[in-house]
Amino acid sequence: TKKSVSTSVVGMLELVQLEADLIDSLSTYADELEAKLKVLKSFVPKLQAESNEAVTQMENYVSNPINSFSLIRRMHEDWHDWKIFMESSIGQSQVAFLNKAKLQFPTKTDLNEASSSIVRLQKMYNLTAKDMARGVLNGKQYEASLTALDTYAMGRYLNKQNRDMAREWFVVTSELLKEQTPLTPLAGEREKVLHLFAQAIFDYEYYSIALSVFDHALLLANKTANPTLLSKRSKFEELARKEAEVVEKTNSKIKPSEFEIGCRGQFKQQSKLLCEYKSELSPFLQLAPVKVEEVFLDPLIMVFHDVLTSREIDELQQIARPLLKRTTILHNSGVETVHSSRIAKGTWLTRDFNNLTLRIERRIMDMVDLELSGSEDLQIMNYGIGGHFEPHYDYFEPDDLDEGDNNRLATLLFYLTDVEQGGATVFPVLQQAVSPKRGAALFWYNINANGSVDPKSFHGGCPVLVGSKWIMTQWISNNIS
Ligand SMILES: O=C(O)CCC(=O)C(=O)O
Ligand SMILES: [Fe+2]
Structure with a gap:
């Protein structure tokens, strides 16, 4: 089976348990060896004592019917038992367990x-x-x-x-x-x-x-x-x-890229654009005003704070966990392949999957005031240590699209977790970096108002240094048809 373990934290959890079980098994193996050894160590001296006596006065020893009877009986019976004892192998079940466990070992x-x-x-x-x-x-x-x-x-x-x-x-x-x-x-x-x-x-x-x-x-x-x-x-x-x-x-230093500078948190800190409560747009937002942070104005990039509750996130993760598969990237040719430029595990989830996803669909439309019909499914992803997504465009190049094909007008990226170190979303051209915050959602346009693609939307997910990064993405189509 082809299964990569290091690409997500979820995959690593199983290995931690497996190693603990193997150590338990090794410890049982040691106990069994010890028990066998203990029998030997306590019996051998007694056997030696008896034998020493016999050897030092051999004739005298066997002249006694009690001794000779006992000797004959011992040779006839006891040594068979010792042979069985010696041959009884230890660790068979532990070796069998190890052999089974080997199937799950990292390759x-x-x-x-x-x-x-x-x-x-x-x-x-x-x-x-x-x-x-x-x-x-x-x-x-x-x-x-x-x-x-x-x-x-x-x-x-x-x-x-x-x-x-x-x-x-x-x-x-x-x-x-x-x-x-x-x-x-x-x-x-x-x-x-x-x-x-x-x-x-x-x-x-x-x-x-x-x-x-x-x-x-x-x-x-x-x-x-x-x-x-x-x-x-x-x-x-x-x-x-x-x-x-x-x-x-040797020892020459190469200049860091804008992406690297962003991931290191070294962009010049822009004065934080005002946080506001967006309340008039929709009934939902009137009921539950959302804190919006404007990250950049042209093109518009913003962060909606606290738009998913902790319980909702737990449920999303629970649904996604067993479905996670190594993510691929989409080539112009339409072929999906695993590539080092995107290291994570992910799964797709239809918006009508259950009540929760339906509720989220409604909320997204309220938040961004855009229609979702014709847009792709939700995608949930988990990045493991070192997991990342190299800078890219979310839009498809117009040349690669057929007449009437939709393009990805905007991206709404929900952060399902905080990330202790690393894992920011960085826009190298705009010199903006956004750190994951559980329950928040990052929104940006990939396409200009005039319909042309916007190369300034170039962005990437920085490698996770410490933590487990979960995101859920909704690519919002421009619904040409
Ligand atoms: O993980 C991130 O911060 C960026 C993810 C992303 O760009 C994508 O999934 O298209
Ligand atoms: Fe992206």
Whole structure:
């Protein structure tokens, strides 16, 4: 089954539970091993005592009918039982569970996607590998950290595509290796682990990092005078010296894009346009006035605050959760494909799905004073960590449309969640960024009053750094027909 786990927070929840179950299973395995061992440890000394006595005075021992009877009986019966005991295998059910669980394990593709998310976040938010490894995200300390095995995997992933970034992760790996022993049953003793890592990093040709790990291994095992190891070390050292000259030359900084500046919250703060209560337009708004924030005037961009209640949002999420599928992007050719430019899970929901969606349909029309007939269904999306939507136009290029086809006149984007860090909607051309706020809705026009498309509506969803971003989108058609 093709199922991507890292693209949504929802998908990750199942993995957390699965890992907890696997650890429980491993713990049961340990208990069973221990129980078996306990039987052995308590019985063997007693058997030995009896046997020692027999061996030291053999003839005397077997001359006694009681002893000889007992010996014959033991050999005839008890050793069969020991054989059965020894052969009884432990962990069969746990191994079976592991085999079943394996079907749900993330694949190589999942790991690659998760790695590329980390890289995206690193680039987008200017994060250092060192900070990330220690759980510091944008200056905020979280209760999270990476192990040497994690950072090593990042280095390996980046090795082929960006050696500078890979180097950064390998440096962090070497530092972590000095503090911790990797938690893997196959790692073996500490000194051996360090040598393995040193050699692997050496093979990737990051010589000075390999050298520092190697040195730590020597120090730890008190082998700084071992001739074989020292000759190997000198090989490491020579290559490290040559490497230093090359590394110095690189390190060029590229200018950030407007999108990146926006995602980092670095647009010049426009003086907040007045918040008003829109009350005359419709009966709904008279009953329940809505707080409207004008973000931009030409083209019009605004935020409606508190237009969905928490209960309504909970219900929407409940409906969507089991339906979420990896989102695709629509090509000019009409073909939908999964693409790294849009990483999220989503589902479509017809507006007549139930009472709630019907109520929302009514509310949307009241809010924006536009007809919805002919518009696409509602779309609900969940972005996982690093999930994003690169800047794009919501409208279709007129050349790609047939006579009489509708275009996306406007977009109404409901935020179903707050996002702790990242995840803003950014308009790079207009230099505007809007942060998700649970219950609010962002509205903008993609098409000018004269019917032409408006390239200034170019926008994107920034990568989620911390949190789970849920949105619901209603693209509003211009209803040509
Ligand atoms: O997630 C966002 O903030 C933007 C989403 C978007 O542009 C879209 O779904 O068309
Ligand atoms: Fe969009």
